[in-house]
Amino acid sequence: MLQMFLAALMAKVWKDNFVPASAHYSKGDLKCDGLLKDPLTIFACYGPTNGGDGQSSGSLAQAVTKVAEDFLGAIQNWPALKEWIFVSNYVTGTPPQITAKILELAQAYPDRALKQFGMEQFRIAIFGLNLDDIEELLGDAATDEDFRHLQLPEVQAVINVIMQQVHGHGANDDQPLIVPAAKLEFNNLSKIYRDRIRLGFQNAGTVGEYLLNHPDPTFDGKIASVFKGKYGELKIQGIPPDEIMDCLYDFTLGGQQNSTPREVAVWSLLAHLFEKCTIFEDHAIAAASPQ
Secondary structure, X not given: OHXXXXXXXXXXXXXXXXXXXXXXXXXXXXXXXXXXXXXXXXXXXXXXXXXXXXXXXXXXXXXXXXXHHHHHHHHHHOOOOOEEEEEEOOOOOOOHHHHHHHHHHHHHOOOXXXXXXXXXXXXXXXXXXXXXXXXXXXXXOOOHHHHOOOOHHHHHHHHHHHHHHOOOOOOXXXXXXXXXXXXXXXXXXXXXXXXXXXXXXXXXXXXXXXXXXXXXXXXXXXXXXXXXXXXXXXXXXXXXXHHHHHHHHHXXXXXXXXXXXXXXXXHHHHHXXXXXXXXXXXXXXXXXXXX
């Protein structure tokens, strides 16, 4: 639940200055999903299904209405309010209709600061924590020892889920290139993602062999085609490299329950595709600008 995760994160970032929504607030009567005491700041959470992917026009219109209702309700219930923050988990960015409504309200109430807090802000806040806090918040990450014990049935399960998500596999892409030594650096991925890919590299050959030995001799090319297309869709939106990696991880996981063996399988497959030069840029000149 978005509100619960926000509370856990903000408690680590702001310590005692953050107050989570109490049982009274959760009823919605005070339009508060958590607050900062100084300056008095109210958080309003909106968590669309599937991160807003495929959101209908009707649902989006309801979200725009909710923005106005939550903000106006907040200033009525909290007259000393200084800042109001709209929190969402939209994967590809807040829809412009919502942004337009927030800007409209900001112009009408210039004495209050209205802000947005989305996936990029979550990422910045999380990566600003120390490692112990990150692990407590997100759970223990798979270790090097876990990666040394890759389970091929987990890889197979991941791939089966991927192929169920796509309609048609497109043209085969089975022309691997030699990965440039600096590819992890010039693609502007943060250290946490570079480390995950490096751990996955030790299994990239095993995953590649598994795909090549599939009964369908074109299967390796089909998987590469799926991911090249997905990466292209994300890249054209101009979102940051870390967010692209997040989306690729979620796409690979396919909505299945995460676990250490499954995490190892996902990162090992992504490392294989990264090494194959299917995902992310293979020339520094084409890499995204630093964020």
